[in-house]
Amino acid sequence: MAAHDAPRFRGKAGESWKEALTAKMDAGWSEEIDDFESQIELRKQGKIEDKVFAETRLRRGAYGQRYDAGTRHDGIDEQALEYPDVPTKGPETVWDAPGMQRIKIPYGGMSPEQLEVLADLAEEYSDGILHVTTRQDIQLHFIHIEDTPDLMRRLAAVDITTREACGNSVRNVTACPLAGVCKTEAFDVSPYAEALMRFMLGHPDVQDFGRKFKPAFSGCEHEACGLVQLHDAGFISRIQDGKRGFKVVVGGGLGTVPHQAKVLSEFTPVEEFLIEQQAVARVFARLGEKKNRNRARVKFLVANLGIDEFKRLVVEEMKTIPHDPQHTAFLDEMKQRAGEPVKPSSELTAPADPEFAEWLATNVLDQRQDGYAVVTLNLPLGDLTSEQSRALADIAREYVGDNLRTTVEQNAVLRYVAKGDLPVVHQRLREIGLAAPGASTIVDVTSCPGTDTCKLGIAASRGVGAVLRKQLAEKSASLDASVKGLHVKVSGCFNSCGQHHTADIGFYGNSRKADGRTVPHFQVILGGQWTENAGAYGMAVGSVPSKVVPDVVEALTERYVQERENAEDFRNWVGRVGKRDIRKFLDPFMKIPAYAEDPSYYSDWGDVREFTIGDLGIGECAGEVVSLFGIEVVRAESQAFDAQCALDDGEFAGADELAYNAMLTAARALVRTENIDVTHDPDEIVSEWKARFFDTELFFDKYAKGKFGHYLLDRHAKPANDVSRDQAASVVEESQLFIEACHAAESRLVALQAIGANGEDSPVQL
Amino acid sequence: MNPQRISVKLFVAPDPTAAVEFEPFTPLFHEFIQKASVPGLLVDVADYAHVPNGPGIILIGHDVDYGIDSVAGKAGLLVVRKRYGKAALAEIARDTIARAAACAKAIEDDGRTGVAFSAAAIELQILDRLEAPNDAESFDSARAELEPLLNGLFGDCSIERTSGDDARKPTTLLARANGDVMLAKLGG
Numbered sequence: 001m002a003a004h005d006a007p008r009f010r011g012k013a014g015e016s017w018k019e020a021l022t023a024k025m026d027a028g029w030s031e032e033i034d035d036f037e038s039q040i041e042l043r044k045q046g047k048i049e050d051k052v053f054a055e056t057r058l059r060r061g062a063y064g065q066r067y068d069a070g071t072r073h074d075g076i077d078e079q080a081l082e083y084p085d086v087p088t089k090g091p092e093t094v095w096d097a098p099g100m101q102r103i104k105i106p107y108g109g110m111s112p113e114q115l116e117v118l119a120d121l122a123e124e125y126s127d128g129i130l131h132v133t134t135r136q137d138i139q140l141h142f143i144h145i146e147d148t149p150d151l152m153r154r155l156a157a158v159d160i161t162t163r164e165a166c167g168n169s170v171r172n173v174t175a176c177p178l179a180g181v182c183k184t185e186a187f188d189v190s191p192y193a194e195a196l197m198r199f200m201l202g203h204p205d206v207q208d209f210g211r212k213f214k215p216a217f218s219g220c221e222h223e224a225c226g227l228v229q230l231h232d233a234g235f236i237s238r239i240q241d242g243k244r245g246f247k248v249v250v251g252g253g254l255g256t257v258p259h260q261a262k263v264l265s266e267f268t269p270v271e272e273f274l275i276e277q278q279a280v281a282r283v284f285a286r287l288g289e290k291k292n293r294n295r296a297r298v299k300f301l302v303a304n305l306g307i308d309e310f311k312r313l314v315v316e317e318m319k320t321i322p323h324d325p326q327h328t329a330f331l332d333e334m335k336q337r338a339g340e341p342v343k344p345s346s347e348l349t350a351p352a353d354p355e356f357a358e359w360l361a362t363n364v365l366d367q368r369q370d371g372y373a374v375v376t377l378n379l380p381l382g383d384l385t386s387e388q389s390r391a392l393a394d395i396a397r398e399y400v401g402d403n404l405r406t407t408v409e410q411n412a413v414l415r416y417v418a419k420g421d422l423p424v425v426h427q428r429l430r431e432i433g434l435a436a437p438g439a440s441t442i443v444d445v446t447s448c449p450g451t452d453t454c455k456l457g458i459a460a461s462r463g464v465g466a467v468l469r470k471q472l473a474e475k476s477a478s479l480d481a482s483v484k485g486l487h488v489k490v491s492g493c494f495n496s497c498g499q500h501h502t503a504d505i506g507f508y509g510n511s512r513k514a515d516g517r518t519v520p521h522f523q524v525i526l527g528g529q530w531t532e533n534a535g536a537y538g539m540a541v542g543s544v545p546s547k548v549v550p551d552v553v554e555a556l557t558e559r560y561v562q563e564r565e566n567a568e569d570f571r572n573w574v575g576r577v578g579k580r581d582i583r584k585f586l587d588p589f590m591k592i593p594a595y596a597e598d599p600s601y602y603s604d605w606g607d608v609r610e611f612t613i614g615d616l617g618i619g620e621c622a623g624e625v626v627s628l629f630g631i632e633v634v635r636a637e638s639q640a641f642d643a644q645c646a647l648d649d650g651e652f653a654g655a656d657e658l659a660y661n662a663m664l665t666a667a668r669a670l671v672r673t674e675n676i677d678v679t680h681d682p683d684e685i686v687s688e689w690k691a692r693f694f695d696t697e698l699f700f701d702k703y704a705k706g707k708f709g710h711y712l713l714d715r716h717a718k719p720a721n722d723v724s725r726d727q728a729a730s731v732v733e734e735s736q737l738f739i740e741a742c743h744a745a746e747s748r749l750v751a752l753q754a755i756g757a758n759g760e761d762s763p764v765q766l
Numbered sequence: 767m768n769p770q771r772i773s774v775k776l777f778v779a780p781d782p783t784a785a786v787e788f789e790p791f792t793p794l795f796h797e798f799i800q801k802a803s804v805p806g807l808l809v810d811v812a813d814y815a816h817v818p819n820g821p822g823i824i825l826i827g828h829d830v831d832y833g834i835d836s837v838a839g840k841a842g843l844l845v846v847r848k849r850y851g852k853a854a855l856a857e858i859a860r861d862t863i864a865r866a867a868a869c870a871k872a873i874e875d876d877g878r879t880g881v882a883f884s885a886a887a888i889e890l891q892i893l894d895r896l897e898a899p900n901d902a903e904s905f906d907s908a909r910a911e912l913e914p915l916l917n918g919l920f921g922d923c924s925i926e927r928t929s930g931d932d933a934r935k936p937t938t939l940l941a942r943a944n945g946d947v948m949l950a951k952l953g954g
Contacts, residue, residue, distance in 0.1 A: 015896065016896075017896055020896065066810070067809060067810060072809070072810065074796070074799050074800045075796060075800060076800055081807065081809060081828075082807060083807065083828060096828055096849075097809075097828075098809065098826070098828070116934055119934070120895060120934070123893055123936065124770070124771060124893045124894065124895065124936075127812060127814075127821060127824055127826065127831065127833075127846075128820075128821050128837075129814060129817070129820070129821065141812075142812075142826055142831075144848075144849065380816040380817055380818075381816055383814060383816070383817050383820070384817070385817060385819070385820050385821065385837070387819070387837060387838065388819075388820075390932075390934050390935070432819070433817075433818025433819050433820075434818075452812065452813070453812075462813075463813070466813070466815070466816045469816065470816070606792065606813045607792075607796075607811075608792060608793040608796050609796060
C-alpha cells in the first residue's frame with residue numbers, strides 16, 4: 001500500500017487515536033498504553049506518588065529533560081518557569097515541563113511506513129526533529145507527558161514499542177547496521193536480535209534488575225560492528241561444525257567507569273542463546289546490586305564474582321529454567337525484516353561528477369550481494385527533519401523497500417541499493433540535504449544531547465560537535481588520509497552517551513574554576529579503539545576549555561600526521577608518544593584567560609549565556625585569582641595522570657596506589673577549605689572529608705548523589721591485594737571522576753559562601 | 767475543527783529563498799527569554815542550524831515555539847501554537863497569528879539579525895492528522911472557518927491549499943493579502 005493511502009491518517013469525526021488505532025495494534029501493547037494513560041490521570045488526581053509515576057513513565061521511555069525542575073538560569077539570574085500548578089511527574093520534575101521520548105528501534109531496522117509515523121509524531125508532538133542516538137534509538141524532544149499515550153499508540157500501530165526504552169530492564173537491542181549484507185560476517189544476526197527483543201520484552205525475569213541491561217549483536221569479531229565489548233551482553237556470530245551460534249560476552253559498559261566485556265561462552269548454539277540469556281537475567285536480578293545504583297550494572301557483578309564464577313552460576317541457572325517453547329520457536333518463525341531487494345542488481349557506470357565521486361568514496365560500501373551497495377546518510381549530529389524523513393521514506397520505498405536502518409554513529413543506512421541506481425539515489429538525497437559526504441570519517445562527529453536537553457549534561461557536546469563538524473568539513477579536502485579515518489566522539493558529561501571512550505579523539509564535558517567564575521571544559525580522551533567491537537578504551541590526558549576544543553583537534557591531528565611512522569594508526573601513535581608527552585603538548589591549551597581579557601571562554605558553544613550558576617556574587621572574591629583548593633587539587637590531577645601512565649606501563653599495583661593517593665590529595669584539598677590543619681594521614685583525611693562533605697551531602701551531586709564519594713570510601717576501606725588490570729583501570733577512572741566531583745563541590749561551596757556573604761538566607765539549589 | 771496544534775509562518779522579506787544567517791538568532795532568542803519580549807512561557811533555545819533546510823533556531827516555549835527556519839527552502843518565522851486547550855481553529859489561528867506578528871516585530875525592532883518579514887502572506891499548517899488529514903474535505907472545512915478571520919486581517923485574501931495530495935503532510939493553507947498589510951494589523 002502506498003503511504004499516502006494508508007488508513008492511519010483518517011479518523012472519523014470526533015474519534016480519538018485510541019478509538020482509531022486499538023484494533024490495529026497488538027492487544028497486549030494496547031492494554032499497556034491504556035494503563036499508562038490511566039496512571040497519568042491518577043497522578044494528576046494525586047492518587048499515586050510521584051516516585052511511582054516516575055518509574056512508570058520511565059519504563060515507557062518518557063524521560064525528563066533539562067530545566068524540568070521548573071527553574072533555568074537565563075544568563076543573568078536563576079528564573080522560575082511559571083508552569084501551571086499541577087502535580088509533579090516525578091521528584092522535582094514539573095508536570096508541564098517538556099520531556100524526551102525515547103523510541104526503541106531494535107537493531108535500527110525501520111520500514112518506510114514506520115519512518116513516516118515517526119515524522120508525523122515529531123511534527124505533531126515535538127519540534128520537527130528525529131534524533132538518532134548512539135544506540136540506534138530515535139528520540140523526540142520537548143514532548144508533553146499528556147501527549148505520550150497517543151504517541152505510543154501511533155507507534156504501536158506500526159509495530160514499534162517504547163516499553164522498557166528506559167528503566168531497569170532490557171534496553172534497545174542493537175546490532176551492526178550491515179548485518180545481512182556484510183562481506184565478513186559469519187551470518188546475519190538481525191533475526192536473532194529481533195528474537196531476543198521479542199523474548200525479553202516484558203519478560204518476568206527482567207523486571208527486577210538493579211540497573212539497565214543493554215544487549216548488542218555483531219556479525220564480525222574484528223570490525224566495529226555492534227560494539228559488543230561495551231555492552232552488558234554481546235553476541236558475535238560464529239559457525240562451528242556447520243552450526244550457527246554466538247560467542248557471548250557479558251559485563252561490558254561505558255558510563256563513569258568503563259569495562260570491557262568478558263567471554264561467557266566461546267560458542268553458544270542459536271538454539272540455546274535465549275535460555276542462556278534468561279539465565280544471565282536471573283543471575284543478574286538475584287545477585288546484582290540493588291541499593292547502590294552506581295554499582296548495580298552487571299559489569300560490577302561480573303567483576304566482583306569473576307567471570308568463571310558468573311559463568312558457573314549461569315550454567316547452574318539454566319538447569320533450573322523450565323522448558324519454554326519460546327526459547328526456540330523463533331527459529332521456525334524467523335523472518336528477516338531485512339527483506340528482499342526491490343530492484344534487480346546492477347552495476348555502476350560512474351558519472352564524472354566530483355561531488356558524487358566524493359560521496360561514493362565515503363558513503364557507499366559494497367555489499368556481499370553482487371550488484372548492491374549500502375548507502376550511509378551522514379546525519380548531522382544524528383538529526384533529520386520530518387520533511388526529510390518523508391522524502392527518505394519515498395526513496396527507501398522506491399529503491400530499497402524495508403532495508404533502512406539507523407546506526408550507532410547516529411546515521412542511517414539504505415541497504416540493497418542497486419549499484420546502477422547510486423547516481424539517482426545520490427541526486428534524490430542531495431535534493432533533501434541528506435547527501436553530505438564523509439560518513440564514518442573524522443567529519444562525522446558523534447555527540448550525545450549534552451546541555452541542549454539532557455538533565456545530566458555539564459557542557460555543550462552538541463555545540464562543540466557542530467563546530468567541529470563544520471570546521472572539519474571545510475578542511476576535508478586538505479586533510480591527510482590518515483586523519484580522515486579518525487573517529488571523534490563527544491559526551492556532555494562522564495556518563496559516556498557519546499561513547500567517547502571508543503574514539504580516537506574523545507571528549508567529555510566538565511568544568512573548572514577561573515577568575516572567580518566557572519569555565520566549560522572538556523576532558524580529552526585519546527586512543528580508543530573503534531575496531532574489534534570497541535576492543536579498547538581511550539584514556540584521559542587532561543581537561544581543556546570548551547572554546548579551544550577545535551584547536552586541540554587540529555593540533556593533535558597535525559602532530560599525528562607529522563610524526564606518524566610506517567602507517568601507524570592514531571591509537572598506536574598515542575601509545576608510542578606517551579601520555580606524558582601529549583599532556584605537555586596540550587598544556588598551552590589549558591590556560592584560561594581572565595574574564596576581562598576574553599569572556600568567550602566563560603560561555604559554551606552555541607549558548608551565549610555565561611556558563612555557570614555557581615558564580616552568584618562571586619565578584620566579591622575577585623581578589624583571589626586561584627583558591628587554595630585550586631592550587632592543591634592540581635597535584636591530585638598530576639597523581640591521577642601518573643596513575644594512567646602506570647596503568648599503560650602495566651604497573652597495575654602502582655596505578656592503583658597512585659589513583660588512590662590522587663583521591664586522598666583531592667579530598668584533603670577540599671577539607672583544607674574548612675580545616676587548614678588536616679594532616680596527610682589517610683585515615684584522618686578520609687574521616688575529615690567524610691564528616692564534613694559526605695555525611696553532610698555537600699559533596700553530593702544533584703543526580704549522582706554520593707556516587708563519586710563512594711569511590712574514595714570503598715578504596716580506602718578495601719585496598720586490593722593482587723591488583724588486576726581491570727581493577728587498576730577502574731580505580732584510575734574513579735580517581736578522575738572523584739577529582740571532578742571535588743571541583744564541583746568546591747564550586748557549590750563558593751556559591752554558598754557568596755550568598756551567605758550577601759546576607760541572603762534563601763536555600764540554594766545544589 | 768479543534769486541532770491540538772497549528773503553526774503559522776511569516777516569510778522573510780524581500781526574498782524568502784535567500785539564505786538567512788541563523789547565528790545572530792541564538793543570542794537574540796536568549797535575550798527574548800531574559801526580557802520576556804514575546805508572548806508565552808519561554809523555556810530554552812534549540813539550535814538546529816546544522817540541519818539543511820531545517821528548523822534553524824527555535825525559541826522553545828511551553829505553549830508556543832518561535833523558530834527562524836528554512837524548511838522547503840523558504841526562510842521565515844515559524845510559530846507553533848500548542849497546549850491551547852479545546853478551541854475552534856479560528857480562535858487558535860487568531861492567537862497564533864498575533865504571536866507571530868509580535869515576534870516578527872520584536873526581531874525587526876531589535877535589528878541585529880537584519881531580517882525583516884512580510885505580512886503579505888501567511889502559511890498555516892494544521893498539525894493534527896486525526897482532526898484534519900490532508901485532503902480536500904479538511905481544507906474546505908478549515909477555509910470556511912478561517913475565511914472571516916483572514917479576510918479581516920488581509921482584506922479580501924486568497925486562500926489556497928499548498929499541501930498537495932500527499933496524505934502524509936499536514937493540511938497547509940497559504941493566505942495571500944490583496945494589498946499591503948502591516949505586521950501590526952496581524953497583531954490586532
